[in-house]
Amino acid sequence: MEKRVVITGLGAITPIGKNVEEMWKGIENKKCGIDNITLFDTENFKTKLAAEVKEYNPLDYFEPKQAKRFDRSSQFAIIAAREAVKDSGITAENTDYDRVGVFVSSGIGGLKTMQEQCEVNAIKGNNRVSPMFIPMTIANMPAGNVSIEFGFKGESISIVTACASSTHAIGEAYKTIKQGYEDAVIAGGTEAAICSVGIAGFENMKALCTSSDKNRASIPFDKERSGFVMGEGAGIIVLEELEHAKKRGAKIYAELIGFGSTTDAYHITSPCPDGECGAKAMIRAIADSGIKAEDIDYINAHGTSTHLNDLTETMAIKTALGDASKKTMVSSTKGNIGHLLGAAGGVEAVICTKALEQQLVPPTINYKEKDEECDLDIVPNEPRKAKLNVVMSNSLGFGGHNACIIIKKYE
DSSP, X not given: OOOOEEEEEEEEEBTTBSSHHHXXXXXXXXXXXXXXXXXXXXXXXXXXXXXXXXXXXXXXXXXXXXHHHSOHXXXXXXXXXXXXXXXXXXXXXXXXXXXXXXXXXXXXXXXXXXXXXXXXXXXXXXXXXXXXXHHHHSTTHXXXXXXXXXXOOSOEEOOOOGGGHHHHHHHXXXXXXXXXXXXXXXXXXXXXXXXXXXXXXHHHTTOBOOOSOGGGTSOTTBTTOOOBOBBOEEEEEEEEEHHHHXXXXXXXXXXXXXXXXXXXXXOSSSOOTXXXXXXXXXXXXXXXXXXXXXXXXXXXXXXXXXXXXXXXXXXXXXXXXXGGGGTOXXXXXXXXXXXXXXXXXXXXXXXXXXXXXXXXXXXXXXXXXXXXXXXXXXXXXXXXXXXXXXXXXXXXXXXXXXXEEEEEOOO
C-alpha cells in the first residue's frame, strides 16, 4: 500500500531573509531582494542587478577550514538543511538514519569555484589548481555535504534539470517515501551562480533583465517584462512518511499529494510555444494527487519575468485547469527573490507550505502594466487572505524540463 507523505521541516536562506521566518516576513511585507550586484565588478556588464543573499559571512555558520572547503552553493544547502532538520525534530533517537535520504539539487553547482580555479590554471599554471576544485564544483556535492553534516545514510542524489532541479528532487523524494523506500528525505535545492561568468553566460543569451530600476526588473506577467534577475540561496523541506511522523510526535505542516514531470523535447532554452508539455506535467500531478483541477486554490508559478516563459506558462495553466483557471490564484515570488535557478523550486515549496499554514497568498510584486495575454488572477502587488486547501508549484527548466508538485493542507 502506498504511504502518505507529509512536510515536517522547513529551511531557507534567500535574498529576503536568512531563515524561513525572515523570508516569510519579506513576502508578507512585499520586500524586494533585488539590488546592485556586489559580488563582482559589473563595469563591463549590461546587467547591474541581482538578488544576492545580503550581509552573508560564511564564518557566521562554519569553521574557517570548512568555509574554505565548501563552495557557496554547498554552504547555502547546509544552512537551509540545518534549519529544516532542527525544525522537523528528527534525531538519531527517534529516526533510523539508515532510512533518511538526501535529495538536494543544484542547477549549476560550484560555478564561482570553477571560475576562480580556471583563472588560477590560466594565470599560475596547472600545479596551482586547488585539490578541492573538483569536490567544490560538482553539482552533487551539496547533497553529499548535507548527508555528511547529519550522518543520514539513506539514498543521496542530486537531480540536475536546470531550473526544475529542486522541484524534481522534491517530487522524486515524495515517490521514494510513498513507495516505502525511505522514512524521510531532506529535499530541495541550492544555487550560488552570481559571478561574472554566470552573469555573462545568461546575459549573452539575452535571458537577463538589464534594467537599472530594481523595482521594475523582475516583473513576472507584466507587459514590460524583459528578462529574469539572477537570485541565489537555498530552500529545503523535510518530507516524511505520515505514520513515522505521527509516531515521533512531529509537527505536520502539510501533505505532499502529487507530482508530475514531462519534457518539451523542443529546444535547448525556449519553452514549447503552446505550453503543451508544461500543461501535461500539471495534468500528471493532478492525476497523481487524486483531486480535480477546480480543487487547486493557488499556483506558485515559475513566472520568471521573461516574455516567453510567462506567456507559455499562462497558456499551460489554462490548458491544464480549463475553466478552473479563471478562478485560480496564480503568483510569482520571483519579484521578491529573483530566479534562484536550481534552487527556485525548493524555496518556492517552502513558500507554498507557509502560504497554506498562514492562509495567505503571496503577491506578484512590482506589477504595473497589464498584459492581455497573461490574463490570470496573478494577485498583483498585495498579499491576499484566502481559504487555501490545495496549492501547486511549477518549475520549468532549460532543456525542456517541466516539474510540478501539489501540496495540501494536512487533515
